[in-house]
Ligand SMILES: Nc1ncnc2c1ncn2[C@@H]1O[C@H](COP(=O)(O)OP(=O)(O)OP(=O)(O)O)[C@@H](O)[C@H]1O
């Protein structure tokens with residue numbers, strides 16, 4: 535058996551750091567190679583290689599799903615979720631529809647397809663965001679709208695800019711949480727909820743995770759893990775996270791973003807390939823809160839594919 539990390543052709547700093555950190559752990563478990571995702575990948579792969587995908591590709595190419603699909607087609611073992619999960623979760627409106635059909639709460643919302651809205655626009659306040667982006671792309675200060683008219687106008691502008699369907703959702707003003715789940719099948723570990731607190735941001739800066747807040751205000755954003763939640767809300771948050779993992783048929787690791795409205799949790803989006811940057815990503819922060827380290831996390835994620843691996847705790 536050999537591990538193969540698949541990475542983007544030219545990963546940016548945080549991604550390069552993730553590749554190195556994951557590779558360092560894998561090398562302690564077994565032989566490890568790092569390959570770029572390009573046309574030579576399939577020729578270089580051997581039948582018993584276990585692939586760890588760390589390539590997310592560019593906007594709209596849905597590469598993370600495609601790499602899983604290729605591995606499924608080739609019959610190679612791979613770490614992380616199947617193609618089904620990635621394709622569902624990469625589209626926030628599809629995720630919402632799926633979760634709603636299983637009675638998992640998500641904020642009321644609709645989609646602008648460039649011509650019309652597929653259903654009624656909810657009551658303001660509203661948030662307007664592209665349906666299939668990550669890292670806060672398209673979530674800006676103008677995303678928060680206090681009237682239906684403003685939301686329609688913003689949706690049209692964002693459609694022009696991003697050339698993709700735009701979601702309009704009820705803006706939930708409550709606590710922001712993200713929950714990591716690791717494991718597989720019925721053997722899941724739900725990590726302690728991480729609260730992202732925007733109350734310390736300078737006046738005038740939006741109190742949600744816009745692209746600008748992610749990029750410029752990380753040091754003034756408060757990360758609290760475990761989040762302060764009463765037992766009832768906490769149990770509900772954990773239950774929703776676990777059900778979301780099962781409904782989306784995820785494997786090995788997943789992160790579910792939520793917001794509270796009063797004390798009811800709602801799923802905002804599901805990250806099927808959440809960040810594993812040891813310095814900045816959320817899941818490593820949650821693992822720290824249970825007094826485990828990065829090595830433990832990666833080994834835990836490997837457990838399904840490498841059954842013989844010893845992981846304590
Ligand atoms: N319905 C909502 N109510 C309140 N805030 C919201 C809502 N939808 C999005 N947000 C805010 O916008 C942020 C970014 O939205 P979302 O998570 O959908 O985008 P993303 O760019 O895909 O994020 P990620 O980087 O986690 O992939 C959320 O973290 C949250 O702060």
Ligand SMILES: [Mg+2]
Pocket residue numbers: 791803
């Ligand atoms: Mg998010």
